[in-house]
Amino acid sequence: MHNNDDARLGILMLDTKFPRILGDVGNPNTWPFAVKYAVVEGATPEAVVCDDVEPFVQAFVAAGQELVGSGCSGIATTCGFLSLIRPRLAAELGVPVAASALEQAPQIQAMLPPDQCVGVLTISARTLTPAHLAAAGAPEGTPVQGTDGSSFSQTILGNQPILDVPAARADLVKAAETLVSDHPDVGAIILECTNMVPYAAAIAAATQRPVFSIYSYLVWFHEGLQPSQFGTP
Template sequence: MTNETGARLGILMLDTRFPRILGDVGNAGSWSFPVRYAVVPGATPEAIVCDDIEPFVQAFIAVGRELTAKGCTGIATTCGFLALIRPRLAEALSVPVAASALEQAGQIAACLPPGQRVGILTISASSLSPNHLRAARVPKGSPVMGLEGSSFARSILGNLPDLDVAQARIEMVQAAQRLVEAYADVGAILLECTNMVPYAPDIAAATGRPVHSIHSYLNWFHAGLLPPSFA
């Protein structure tokens, strides 16, 4: 477990019981720097992804204030769908907030050669609305591929105590392959779901595309909160 002492990055956790395997944003071993976690009670994956997020906004703010009171100078979350409330979190907490991996879509798109675009892999394409994409400033026309019906989605959204990691890896790769086959101009893949990070190397190997995630985003975000010393 990463030591919380001196943690600049505070991470708002959904109320979950599924395994947080290495690579998952909710596993402290996934980070090379200290992080501090705090759970938002009642904010289950299904409630945040599939239902109305509004009843939980004040709870996220309250828990975020607990983290900033403990010295965190930047706040992140563990669900890409929370892009919807990032502006309110930042205003209420008065610190930088990185709420969703989707927020890096514009920067990724700007790096791609002409004629290429970012493709998004999400846990639920049916729930990822235009409002979510606009809130994260995802470039218009970015194709989206979901994992509806997969064992991965059932475990995460159902908040089950077990996760078939091997099967999830197969499902992730297959979904990414469908994405690039359906949209040949996808030059990079962005993982909306924070629980997809452990499978990023497999996706990159199978598709030949760069893969970005909440892990790449928060490493960049944290570098600004605590710039490395080269002295």
């Protein structure tokens, strides 16, 4: 375990009841460094993903200020849909903010061969709008595949206390296979949802594509906030 008193990365948590299994953004053991969490009361997955985040913006700001005040020099969130509020969070908090795994899209797109594109796997294709993608800098027309209606989506969006992990893994692999089947030019996949990380390896194995997530994003982000020491300090 890491001493979270020394944490440089603060993570704004949705108000959730579902299990935070290893690999989930909300499990402190997922991270190879210390993190601090602050829960945004009332900001449930359904409220943020399916409804309107606007009523909660000030609550996110207040929780972020608490984390910054405790010593965090960078802030992240636990929902890819929060790309919409990153500019306001950064302006209010005065520190770098990594709000959504989708924000990796421009860098990933630039790495790919010119005949390939980045694709997105989301917990709710029904409510992930072009505005969410544009706010994250994703190229216009980025292919999107949702897990809408699946066991995984129902558990997370319904904030249910029991998660069927094998079923969730199967749901995500199936959706990812559909994404690359429908869009063979997808050369890399971004997992919009921060709760998809535990299944990234299975998705990569099934699709033979690189898979990026909130985990890959925040490991990179944290390395900037607190660079590793090599050799003699």
